[in-house]
């Protein structure tokens with residue numbers, strides 16, 4: 570269902586028969602809402618989010634491509650999150666063994682302007698799908714479509730803002746003992762200690778070569794998010810905390826308490842595609858009552 574969102578921007582609403590839903594803006598190819606079958610919002614959207622292109626939308630799941638962060642020649646997190654994507658009205662079907670029927674395919678290709686910034690021909694196909702249990706599945710396929718024989722290299726992240734009731738009560742499992750690059754210390758490499766990750770201040774880390782499953786436990790809401798990823802070896806964890814939050818104009822001063830970014834990513838080892846080659850990166854999110862997760 571294509572309709573008008575905030576400021577008249579086009580958005581697509583996906584609805585699964587059991588009641589879960591997701592919203593995707595063509596601007597940024599960005600998921601801004603994901604609700605479970607009780608209508609509860611599972612993604613964080615800033616109370617001060619501005620929907621004014623080309624400013625990226627603060628919240629949901631911005632796509633960082635072709636550059637994650639500020640390491641590189643492009644603007645922070647690349648340009649995909651501030652471009653208008655188009656809908657593929659005749660997308661390739663899902664594999665027959667897949668249970669998911671509710672999906673949309675968005676396409677990003679470089680305009681002449683983009684080409685000046687990053688002189689590479691590509692087609693980026695982003696599939697946003699809802700599973701029967703309300704799972705939110707994002708699949709990116711990026712193909713080098715150049716005819717000049719030139720490879721290109723990129724880094725990538727699904728910059729996922731999860732909605733949490735109180736950041737001080739959140740635990741992340743699956744990243745303990747994993748090496749990380751600390752963005753707050755010029756990407757210095759360290760190893761995570763301890764049982765599970767908890768939050769008491771600003772965090773901005775790229776965990777490298779992580780397990781494919783990460784759990785985010787929200788005790789107050791009695792909810793666990795499970796993030797599964799494929800083709801994306803790394804995982805970014807970010808919370809700006811109070812001081813940094815105040816310096817971000819489109820983030821409310823108290824918003825940091827109710828958000829946590831956990832992002833399937835490819836950062837440490839950039840991906841290179843030769844002409845004709847395609848890369849695929851998937852992130853699957855599910856949200857389950859915590860009691861169902863114990864012992865898993």
Ligand code: BG6
Pocket residue numbers: 638645646728752773774805807830
């Ligand atoms: C995180 C980065 O993924 O995104 C942080 O690790 C950055 O360093 C944050 O501050 C937000 O970036 P932006 O450009 O959306 O304000």
